[in-house]
Amino acid sequence: MTSETRRSFGRIGIWSSSLASSRADDAGRKAIAEAVAELDELKYGTLWIGGSPSPEDAAAVVGATRSTTVATGILSIWDHTAEEVTAAVAALGAESRGRFVLGLGVSHGPMVPQYKKPYSSMVSYIDALDDAAPPVDAGHRVLAALGPRMLKLAAERALGAHPYLVTSEHTAQARRTLGPDALLAPELSVVLDTDLDRARTTARTMLAMYLRLPNYTENLLRSGFAESDFDGGGSTRLLDALFALGDTERVRSRTQEFLDAGADHVALQVLTAEEGGGGLPRDQWRELASVFADKL
Template sequence: MTLIEDTRARLGAVGAWLPSAPLAPPPDVERAATRRLADAGYRSVWSGEGPGSREVFAHFGDLLASVPDVVLGTGIANLWARRGATAQKGGATLAQAHPGRFVLGIGAGHAFQAEKLGEAYRPIDRMRAYLSDMDAAEAENPSPVAFPRILAAVGPKMLELARDHADGAHPFAQPVSHTPYAREILGPDKLLIPQQTVLLGTREDARESVRRRVAQSREYRVTAYIAGWKRLGYRDADIDGPSDRFVDDLVLWGDAGTIAKRLDEVLDAGADHVLLTPSATSFESTVDILLELAPEVVR
């Protein structure tokens, strides 16, 4: 069995994606939440790193040791936080300690993060060089246990880089219609693990959630998300409205049964494993909603 086949088997269909772990809640709260999600049937739990969050490799080392029967994935380890060789060694360390239970998702972050370091934001060039550094570190000191690396990828060039130099892609904040688009570029032999926002509520509730996402994307100049939406045919009027079509494509909303049926659309469109993120206001409410959804969505 290849690494990708083994990863697909271990991940199953559905996982949980939690907001980047801040320094609060305390680690024991997050360990308990991860335990509850695993007990509810979620095959993987993901989070990443952003401003004010925990350092992702130390964070995941703690969680992997504390919750021994779930796959953990970084969504994402930010390349501005460490060199490629360091990321490779960090991944190899966790994979050896916890075989088959760690997926390294890597992302180029956003322009405001690069600017804080005085760097130009050229995500494709930077990611290509970063992967080369990782490859060189692996060639010099091979990892005793192989682990998958996937890229935060939305547009065609990053998806092609994920296809040619990684094990797949982890699209974030994209509509359901992005999944077949990404699968066509990746081909059948790479992992496709999209994050998907879900909301227990009405279309109007979902519309308000989308408005917040759009406002935040424009405030922080997260151009990749907006460009991805437009690439799928949405105009500024759809995005800023937001239109019913855009709301329904970006958020799986309704009751738990309706959300489960929409989830099947994402899987049927080519996703290997879908990471659910509730539209919620706190870490605790995010976990509670995932637990409420579990009887319908976990399969």
């Protein structure tokens, strides 16, 4: 990966499932377009469209921005065929001017009836992207990778990895597995609330769903947590390792831990109690842009 590619991602990005406009009504789509245009002006390096987005979601965000890199975080290989995706990426080519990055993942067995052989299925999907005309080249795709095999695949067949719901210690291990040249862009969930009990309640509301998905719990067990850490929506130890809870300076400090551990870029997901973890928290995005001004 070149220094130019690292610069194109920036050090700090925003991750939000609420940027997927295909799930919104007309008013919602307008609000999303206005929000991403502001995020572009705030100079965030990359906007990650979360929650199994579609190629159409990516096209909408690309169309509403001018300079920010736009990435799917993460498109499920079970929801869209490689042929469909390559056609969509090709259509985005001129408008995106190389700003679009295809983030791919295998999703989760409990959510996908046809789920099987995730590693082999990802390899086959990447082969199809390579064989397409035009192909989606390795320099414009990243993989959702947690375990060693998928991380190695991300280094060999993609620009790098976009791990979700991980610790800074996992980031350090992922860097060792990926090697020095692959992109490493973990997600970090943020709750801007100095009442730590309330902040942890907000975090647990979001985390509860993920603790029902084996890919995440198995990775957390590999990372040194115990089954008991999953009880009640997550132990304090687990929450404090996975989230940045507190004021903006605490968020900056936690983000720096991930950068120091080997991340090239950190994708911040802002959770709010009012929105149940979703929505478009534009005030918080502005606040964080001010705190990270030297990194944007």
